[in-house]
Amino acid sequence: MSLAVIDIAIDAVLAGKVRPYGPKGLPSGIDKTEVHDAVRVTTIGLAIDEQGDPKHHGGPEKALHHYARDHYAHWQTELSAYADAAIDVLARPGAFGENLSTRGLTEADVCVGDRFRLGTALVEVSQARQPCWKLNHRFGYAGMSRAVQNSQRTGWYYRVLEEGEVRRGDRLILLARPCPQWSLQRLLRVLYVDRLDYAALAEMAELPVLAESWRKLARQRVARREVEDMEKRLSGSPAADQS
Template sequence: MRYTVDEVFIGTVRLLSADGERSGIFKAPADGPVMLTPTGLAGDEQADLRHHGGPDKALHHFPVEHYALLAAEWPHCADSVGAGFLGENLSTHGLTEHELCIGDVLSIGAARVQVSQTRSPCWKIDLRVKAEGASRFVEAAGITGWYYRVLQPGLIGAGDVLELIERPNPWLTLAHYWESVTAHRPEPGMLRRIAMAPGLAADKAKRWAERADWLESASA
């Protein structure tokens, strides 16, 4: 599996709303190769470090083709949405949640990364798109994008090849993962299997194991 990185995006924290809300969702294409470190790209910032950034969310990838769905749903933003609009660091064509699995290890330029989790859409997407319900639409459509942890730091840039190296969980595509964990009453056994998947972010593994416990106790 080989895909080409169309663009790499970085950005600083800026004002998102008139209420004073600040965000790192605003990104611009990098001028050249950027150093990818265990906590993210050099020069890239996040405002809410509780929910964004950190080792298990070091690099955010969002497929550019997902923007066509947003533009079709909200025509008023059709001229605005496009690569980088929702704060992603990597943009590609052809690689979606159906092609990647939790735990996949990939090379990008001089770096090596691992898929750690999907992105959880939040209300800031509503503000960015200027449409109430945009985050719920992204969630329901499963067009979340995903995060990588960094296994080997290195320079990455537009034009680099994104190549699969290892796949420890071929049964757990990101699409299957998202459908399973967002189900109204998921099957506890599936949640436990997901929680044990190598490469899944530790906080997510703990959450799904605990939810499996709760579902089993509630049905006892």
Template sequence: MKVRIDAVFVGELRPLPPEGQLTGIFKTPVDVPVAVGSEGLAGDRQGDRRVHGGPEKAIHYYPAEHYARLAGRVPGVAALLAPGVLGENLSGRGLDETSVCIGDVFAAGSSRLQVSQPRQPCWKISHRLGHDPMSRVVAELGCTGWYFRVLEAGALAVGDSLTLIDRPAPGLTLARLWAAHTAHRPDPAEIGLLAAAAGLNPAWAARLQGRAAWLLDSANR
């Protein structure tokens, strides 16, 4: 599995209308090599570190193909829907949540990145596009994109390849994880299997394990 990195984006903090919260969702394309460290790309910042950024959510990848799906669902904002607008760091074509698994390791330039979790769409997407239901649309379609943690620092640039070099959890795709995560009453065994996937963000694993335990307890009452 190998795809081209078509765009690289970083962003400083800017106020997000209408309330003016500081956010890193506004990204600028970068055409020169960018250093990759444990906290992500050089020059990139996040406004709310509780939900974005940090070692487990260092780099956000968003499949460029998803923008056409979103535009088809919400034609009124189609003119805005282009790579970079959802705050991603990397954009390309050929990978999506149905083909990428939890824990997949990719070579990216001279760095090594590991898939850690889906991105959970938040209200900032809605504010960024001026359409209140937009984050819900992203979630309903499963067009979430995902986060990488950085296993090996290095550098990457537009035109470099993302090349799959290891798959510790074959079959446990991000689409499968998202379906279980969003299901009203998922199978506890499925939740437990996903929680144990090598490479999953430990915070996600803990939440899934807790939910599996609750579901089993509820079923046994």
């Protein structure tokens, strides 16, 4: 099978500082703004970017977050009846806390383990995003994290294999695709739709290029024959029951 041709421009590079966020003032760097100068890409993310919760955000397996600007039009239509604040947030890239914004590339076009030249850096797709409750406050809509999860328009993360620099206008070029059968679209369907497809979960658990936390999740679903509780991640509070 020939390698897919992906060569697109980076429309925006974004970074943020940690600030108090949400009703409890918890530290977060989700509010990111566009950077116009070249930025150093390190193994733990953009050199000028910050994360308020390093246990769940950032680090080698979530060094860079990429979100398709293509999805913004869908969100503007879907959220127009829910929150004026959401429309304001969607007026510019960075609404989802992403570091990279592009057009012409979505979860249907990207596979787990895809290697890209990003500016002068070399990056590899490590996992899709699991949306959390911070999106609810970001958009002024209590159901936003769940809506992102259900839509499967989540964005994705890269690990950094070779450090370098990136700036707006640089190219993102696909160099290798070791797992063409595992698009992010398929990965998200297994995670959120066909949640107890044991054959797919077993295959997912053996993907060496998939982040270990996702492989562990797949192993646990197969072993326990049940889906993990997602309520705390989605709403910020544990579920009333674990059914």
